[in-house]
Amino acid sequence: MSDIAIKIENLSKVYKLYDKPIDRMKEALSLTKKKYSRNHYALNNISFEVKKGETVGIIGSNGSGKSTLLKIITGVLSLSSGNLQVNGKISALLELGAGFNPEYTGIQNVYLNGTMMGYTKEQMDERVKPIMDFADIGEFIYQPVKTYSSGMFARLAFAVAINIEPKILIVDEALSVGDVFFQNKCFKKFDKLQEEGTTILFVSHDIGSIRQMCSRVLWIEKGEQIVFGNKDEVCKKYINKQFKESNQLNEKEVEKEHLKAINIPVKSNIKKLYPKIKVDKNNILSEDIEIISCFVKDKDNNIVTTLEVLNQYSVYIVCKVKAVYMDKIIVGIVLENSKGINLLALNTYINNHEKVLEISQGEVMEVKFDFQLPKILKGQYLISPAIAKGNQKENVILTWLHGALDITILNNGYNTSLMEIDSDVKIEKYSTNNIELY
Numbered sequence: 074m075s076d077i078a079i080k081i082e083n084l085s086k087v088y089k090l091y092d093k094p095i096d097r098m099k100e101a102l103s104l105t106k107k108k109y110s111r112n113h114y115a116l117n118n119i120s121f122e123v124k125k126g127e128t129v130g131i132i133g134s135n136g137s138g139k140s141t142l143l144k145i146i147t148g149v150l151s152l153s154s155g156n157l158q159v160n161g162k163i164s165a166l167l168e169l170g171a172g173f174n175p176e177y178t179g180i181q182n183v184y185l186n187g188t189m190m191g192y193t194k195e196q197m198d199e200r201v202k203p204i205m206d207f208a209d210i211g212e213f214i215y216q217p218v219k220t221y222s223s224g225m226f227a228r229l230a231f232a233v234a235i236n237i238e239p240k241i242l243i244v245d246e247a248l249s250v251g252d253v254f255f256q257n258k259c260f261k262k263f264d265k266l267q268e269e270g271t272t273i274l275f276v277s278h279d280i281g282s283i284r285q286m287c288s289r290v291l292w293i294e295k296g297e298q299i300v301f302g303n304k305d306e307v308c309k310k311y312i313n314k315q316f317k318e319s320n321q322l323n324e325k326e327v328e329k330e331h332l333k334a335i336n337i338p339v340k341s342n343i344k345k346l347y348p349k350i351k352v353d354k355n356n357i358l359s360e361d362i363e364i365i366s367c368f369v370k371d372k373d374n375n376i377v378t379t380l381e382v383l384n385q386y387s388v389y390i391v392c393k394v395k396a397v398y399m400d401k402i403i404v405g406i407v408l409e410n411s412k413g414i415n416l417l418a419l420n421t422y423i424n425n426h427e428k429v430l431e432i433s434q435g436e437v438m439e440v441k442f443d444f445q446l447p448k449i450l451k452g453q454y455l456i457s458p459a460i461a462k463g464n465q466k467e468n469v470i471l472t473w474l475h476g477a478l479d480i481t482i483l484n485n486g487y488n489t490s491l492m493e494i495d496s497d498v499k500i501e502k503y504s505t506n507n508i509e510l511y
Contacts, residue, residue: 075160078241078272079123079146084155086116086141086296114296115141118155121291121301125161125240126270128263130277130287130304132311138296139276143245146274161240161272164190175219179210179229182218186233200236207258208232228255235262241272260286280308284413306355308413309475313357320469332401332429332464339436347391348376350458350477357473359460361396362432367406367458367477381483382448388419390440390458392472394432402430403461403468404440411453416491419444422465429464448493451484 090113091097100109116138123129131139144150145157147165173182183204187197205214208228210221218226235242263286266273277283283290283304290307292299300307347366352358371377372385380386390404405420419442421430432438456478461468486493 076125077122077158078125078127078160079274080156080158081122081146082120082156084116084119084142084145084157085114085153086138086145086150087153088113088115116145116293116296117298119291119293119298121298123272123274125272126267127289128267128273128275128287130275130283130290131293132277132280132283132290132307133293133299137294139293140245142293143243143274143276147243159241162190163241163243164234164237164239165243165245173218173226173230176217178217179208179214179221180205182229183233187237190237192237200238204229204232204236207236207262224255231255231259235259235266239271241274242266243274245276280312281413284308305413305476309353310355312475313355313473316357316470316473333427334400334431335425335428337430337438345437345439347389350474352474353476356475357470359471362392362394362399362402362460362471364390364392364458364460364472364474364477365437366391367456367474369456369478369480378479379481379483380446382446382486385443385445388442388444388456391437392432392440392460393437394434396434398431398433399462400429400431401462401464402432403463403465404430404438405459405461406442407457407459409455409457410450410491411455414491416449416454417447420459420461420465427464446482448484448486448495449482450488450491451482454480454482456480 090111091100091109097109100107103109119138119142121129131142133139141150143165145152146159147163174185177185180201183201184194184197187194187200192200208214208225208231210225210228213221213225214229218229221229263273267286273286275283275286287304289302290304291301292307292311300310348368350364350367367388367390368376369378369380370387370389371380377386388406390406392404403420403422405418405422407415408417409415421440422428424442430438430440455476457473457475458477459470459474460472461470463469
């Protein structure tokens with residue numbers, strides 16, 4: 074039995090574009106088969122596969138063809154060429170509430186969607202209570218959905234889609250709706266579906282969610298497949314592209330700024346020895362300034378890759394300028410977990426009274442951050458050093474070495490949350506006769 078849930082080979086979707094409405098009729102009636110149209114490829118030669126039980130993300134800018142691809146997979150649109158194979162019942166959240174009849178009540182729409190999915194009334198009877206519990210819209214479930222707020226509408230649509238036991242769940246930007254409590258509930262439900270072996274195809278602009286949920290990612294732009302592969306590698310390339318685009322917008326603003334700089338004398342009589350750093354060609358690299366080393370030392374001055382919470386450590390970033398002179402420099406690091414969630418960030422602008430750095434040709438600058446490691450979850454983490462130009466709000470990323478250091482965090486505590494904090498606990502008791510609520 075195949076372990077592939079979705080397999081796509083050389084898929085393309087072509088639309089004919091006409092300059093004028095009358096050209097469509099001219100082309101249809103032309104005896105010489107003259108073309109009045111031009112082809113527009115919404116998707117061009119897309120190939121990837123999704124294994125059963127896998128969660129795959131799809132990313133790309135607006136208009137890249139993500140929604141078109143999902144509509145073809147769900148059968149809403151037909152493909153122009155290529156092959157598509159789907160193994161399993163699909164539940165899709167392409168547009169929240171698509172297929173809902175606004176004149177029907179919420180409960181009637183639940184049964185309507187179940188019928189569209191091929192379930193009998195008896196089968197839906199068993200699923201109604203979980204759907205109602207998840208939606209949590211109370212008596213509104215018996216009112217016409219046209220009277221619902223957007224939040225209630227989203228809750229019911231989500232509840233229906235993820236509680237009918239789909240083999241394949243397809244979600245298109247749907248987690249951007251609803252309040253934070255509802256979104257949290259949805260993510261927990263996704264975790265449960267993943268544990269149960271549901272295949273999930275997830276489209277989002279939120280790269281943090283993509284990295285948190287997915288194992289592999291497809292990146293498409295303007296209908297073209299850029300890359301399909303490991304989530305960390307694909308997301309890194311995508312984020313770097315966004316940084317570069319942001320740099321182009323910020324460059325002029327940064328040049329105008331007048332920022333306070335720190336005057337640091339050069340120690341020319343001291344020799345230093347630094348460990349080399351690995352540089353990935355997919356990182357953002359500058360022709361003017363480079364990071365030549367990044368490492369962590371413990372309180373005994375030993376270079377370490379295993380850190381224990383509540384101990385003192387120092388992160389070093391060493392950079393060298395290749396240009397004649399550079400100013401308005403910010404140096405920093407980001408610590409993120411294996412799911413791409415940033416837990417800590419340190420930089421010379423925030424942690425040094427909003428002052429920037431300067432460096433000239435022939436100089437090497439060593440930046441050291443001393444800190445106590447807070448009580449974060451044990452596990453694997455990545456340290457990414459970076460150099461920017463500007464201030465915290467307006468800046469240009471010059472160098473960004475994503476995941477340059479792989480470290481292990483040890484925590485012998487309870488590990489109940491991403492970060493634990495100490496607090497003083499005070500407990501008192503009072504008589505119920507003297508308590509009032511307002």
